[in-house]
Amino acid sequence: MTDDILRMREITKTFPGVRALQDVNLSVRRGEIHAICGENGAGKSTLMKVLSGVYPHGSYEGEIAFDGQECRFAGIRDSEQRGIVIIHQELALCPQLSIAENIFLGNERSRRGLIDWNRTNHQARTLLDRVGLPENPVTTVSDIGVGKQQLVEIAKALSKEVRLLILDEPTAALNDEDSAHLLDLLRGLRAEGITCVIISHKLNEIAAIADRVTILRDGRSIETLDMGADDVTEDRIISGMVGRDLEHRYPPHEPSIGEEAFRIEDWTVHSPVQRDRVVVSGAGLSVRHGEIVGLAGLMGAGRTELAMSVFGRSYGVDISGRVYRDGRQVEIKSVRDAIGHGIAYATEDRKRYGLNLIEDIKRNISAADLGRLARRGWVDDNEEYRVAEGFRHDMNIKAPSVLSVTGKLSGGNQQKVVLSKWIFTDADVLILDEPTRGIDVGAKYEIYSIINRLADAGKAVLVISSELPELLGLCDRIYTMSAGHITGELPRHEATQERLMTLMTTLTSKDPTR
Template sequence: MTDDILRMRGITKTFPGVKALQDVNLVVRRGEIHAICGENGAGKSTLMKVLSGVYPHGSYEGEILFDGEPCRFSDIRDSEKRGIVIIHQELALSPYLSIAENIFLGNERTSRGLVDWNRTNAEAAELLERVGLRENPVTAAMDIGVGKQQLVEIAKALSKKVRLLILDEPTASLNDEDSAHLLDLLRGLREEGITSVIISHKLNEIRAIADSTTILRDGRTIETLDMSNDQVTEDRIISGMVGRDLEHRFPPHEPKIGEEALRIEDWTVHSPSQHGRVVVSGASLTLRRGEIVGLAGLMGAGRTELAMSVFGRSYGVGISGRAYKDGREIQLRTVGEAIGHGLAYATEDRKRYGLNLIEDIKRNVSAAALGKLAKRGWVDDNKEYQVADGFRESMNIKAPSVLSVTGKLSGGNQQKVVLSKWIFTDADVLILDEPTRGIDVGAKYEIYSIINQLADQGKAILVISSELPELLGVCDRIYAMSAGRITGEVSRAEATPERLMQFMTKEKE
C-alpha cells in the first residue's frame, strides 16, 4: 500500500462557456491534513465536487485513484461508501430535526424496518463526545450555533466511517474560539489516521494546521508546498495564488480627512430577545469625511448590533442616544430615514441580507434606490441597465453582463455588487461590516482599493472587521469595543495588535 491515499490525474471539467478545471493533478498522503488554496474561481470547490461525486464520472475528464484503485463515482453515496465525505461551506443540516436525526439522516439506525431511537441517540451521544460537543442529541439543529453545527457535520461524517474528510471553508463563519476548537479536532482526527482536505482562505490557519498545500490558479495546478519548510510563508502562498508578488497586501493610501460627517453620542441598545440585556452601552464615536475608521472587537462585543441599530434601528429595542449628521441632530428611526440622511450599511452576511441571489446584478444594484430610476411609478429599464453596467465596469465586477445571476458570482464580485448598491444611493457615510469575509487575497486587495477611492471622494467609512491586520492596514483610526462599550480609540500610528487586544478584552469597570 502506497503512502498516497488519493491521486487525481488530468482532471478537466467544463461548464457551458467556461473551463473550470484544466489538467489538474492532486496527490494527498495518507493521514495528512492537505490544504487547497486559490483565489475565488480558481476551481477549488469544483475539484472537490468531482472527487466526492457531486459531479459524476462522465461529466469530467481524468482519473481518480483512491487507495491505488480507479474510482468512478456516480453520486455522493458512491464516494461515501469508500469513506470519502465532503462538508460543504453551506451546511446541509435540517434545522427542525434533532442533532441525532441529522447525524444519521439517510443512514438511519433501524430494527425490523423501524428507527431504533435508543440506539440512534446513544450512538449520536458517542459521536458528539468524540468531536467535543456537549449537547443533548435530541436538541434541534436550529437551536445550536454555527460552530456547533459544523461539529455535528463532522460527527455525521464519522458515522459514515470516514477515511478522507473534505471541508470547504470550514471556519469562514466561525468565531476565533470555535475555529480553534475545529482545528484541534482535525489534529485529533489526524492522530486517528483520518486524512483531511481543507479549502480555506485563512492563510494563518493553513500554516498552523496543514502538512501540505496545493495551490490552484485559473483552474490549473500551480504547485504543492511542504508546510514543514520554513521558507513557505504566507507571502509565498499568496504569490502562488495570484501569480505575482504582493509587496503590500494593502494598497498605499494618503488620507485627506475633512469635516465631521457623523457623530453618535451615548448610544445604548437593548436585546430584542433577552429582556433587560444591554448589548450596546453608552457608545460614542465620530466619523469624518475622507476618513476610514475601524471598529475592532471580539465576537459578542456589540459591533454589528451598534451598526445595525444606527442604520434605522435594524436591530434592538429601547434604543437611546443622539446622532448628528454634518453637525445637525438627526433621527434614524427607520431604514428609509437612515438612507435619506445618506447612511448605508453593508451587512456581514451578504448572501442572506445583502443580496437577492436569484436576481441579476442589475436588480441588485438598483434595489436600495429605485426611486432614482422611476418615472411616474415605473422603473426605467434602460436607465437601470445603464447604471448597473456603469458599476460593472467601474467596480471591475467579473461577469459577462449585468443580467448575470448574482448567486453565480464569486464572493469578491458579490461584495462589489453590494458596494455598488449602496454607492448608488448617494450615501456619504458607509458602514461596512466584515467587507472581505470569505474573499480571497486578490479580491481583498480590490475591495481595499475601492474603499480608498470612496474615502478620496469625501465619504466617511466605518469598517467593522474581526481581522486585526485588516484594520491596521486599511484604517486611519480605530475604535475598540468590549462587552457593548467603546473601550479605546487609537490612531493608525499608535495602533498595534497588542494594544487593540488590550482594549478588546477590557472588562467592565
C-alpha cells in the same frame, strides 16, 4: 513512491460560458492534512464537488483514483460509500431536528423498520465525545452556535466511517476559540489515520495545520508545496495564488480628512428577544469625511448590533441615543430614513441579507435606490443596464455581463456587487460589516483599494472587522468594543494588536489616552 490515497488527473469542468477547471491534477497522501488555496473563482470548491460526486461522472473530463481504484461517482451516496465525505461551507443541517437526528439523517439506526432511539442517542453521544462536543444528543440544532454545528457535521461524517474528509472553509464563520478547537480536532483525526482536505483563505491556519498545500489559479493547478520546507511562507503561497508578488497586503493610502460626517452619542439598544438585556450601552463614535474608521471587538461585543440598529433600527428594541449628520441631529426610524440621510450598511452576511442570489447583477445593484431609475413610476431598463455596466467596469466585477446571476459569482465579486449597490445610493456614510469575510487575499486587496477610493471621494467609512491586521492596515482610527460598550479609541500610529486586544477584553468604558 508516495502512498497516495487520492489522485485526480487532468480534471476539466465546464459550465455554460465558463471553464471552471482546466486539466487540474491533485495527489493527496494517506493520513495527511492537505490544504487547497486559491483566489475566489480559482476552482477549489468545484474540484471538491467533482471529487465528492456533487458533479457526477460524465459531467467532467479526467480521472479519479481513490485508494488505487478508479472511481466514477454518480452522486454523493456513491462517494460516501467509499469513505469520502464533504462538509460544505454552508452547513447541511436541519435546524429543527435534534443533534442525533442530524448525525444519522439518511443513515438511520433502525430495527424492523423503526428507528431505534436508544441506539441512535447512544451512538450519537459516543461521536460527540469523539469530536469534543459536550451537548445532549436530543438538543435541537437551532439551539447551538455555528461552531458547535460544525462539530455536529464532523460527527455526522465520522458516523459514515469517513476515510477522506473534505472541509470547505470550515472556520470562515467561527470565532478564534471555535477555530482553534476545530483545528485541534483535525490534528486528532490525522493521528487516527483519517485524511483531510481543507479549503481555506486563512493562511495562518494553513501554516499551523497543513502538511502540504496545492495552489489553484484560474481553474488550473499551479503547484503543490511541502509546508515543512524552509522557503514556503505565506508570501510564497500568496504569490502562487495571485500570480504575482504582493509587496504590500494593503494598498498605500494618504488620507485627506475633512469635517465630521457622522456621529452617534449615548446609543443604547436592547435585545429583541430578551428586552431586559442591553446589547449596546451608551455607545458613541464619530467618522469624518475622507476618513476610514475601524470598529474592533470579539464575538458578541455588539458591533453588528450597533451598526444594524443605527441603520434604520434594523435590529433591537427600546433604542435610544442621538445620531448626527454633518453636525446636525437627525431622526432615523427606518431603513428608508437611513438611506435618505446618506447612510448605507453593507451586511456581514452578504448571501442571506445583502444580495438576491437568484437575481442578476443589474437588479442587485439598483435594488437600494430604484427611484433614481424610475420614469413616471416605471424603471428605465436601459438606464438600469447602463448604470450596472458602469459599476461592473469601475469595480472590476468579473462576470460576462450584468445579466449574470449573482449567486454564480465568486465571494469577492459578490462583495463588489454589494458595495456597488450602496455606492449607487450616493451615500456619504458607509458602514461596512466584515467586508472581506470569506474572500481571498487578491480580492481583499481590490476591496481595500475600493474603500480607499471611497474615502478619497470624501466618503466617511466605518469598517467592522474581526481581523486586527486588516484594521491596522486600512484604518485611520480604530474604536474597540466589549460587552456592548465602546472601550477605547486609538489613532493608527498608536494602535497595535496588543493594545487593541487589551481594550477589546475590557469590560467597562475607559479613556484610551490614559
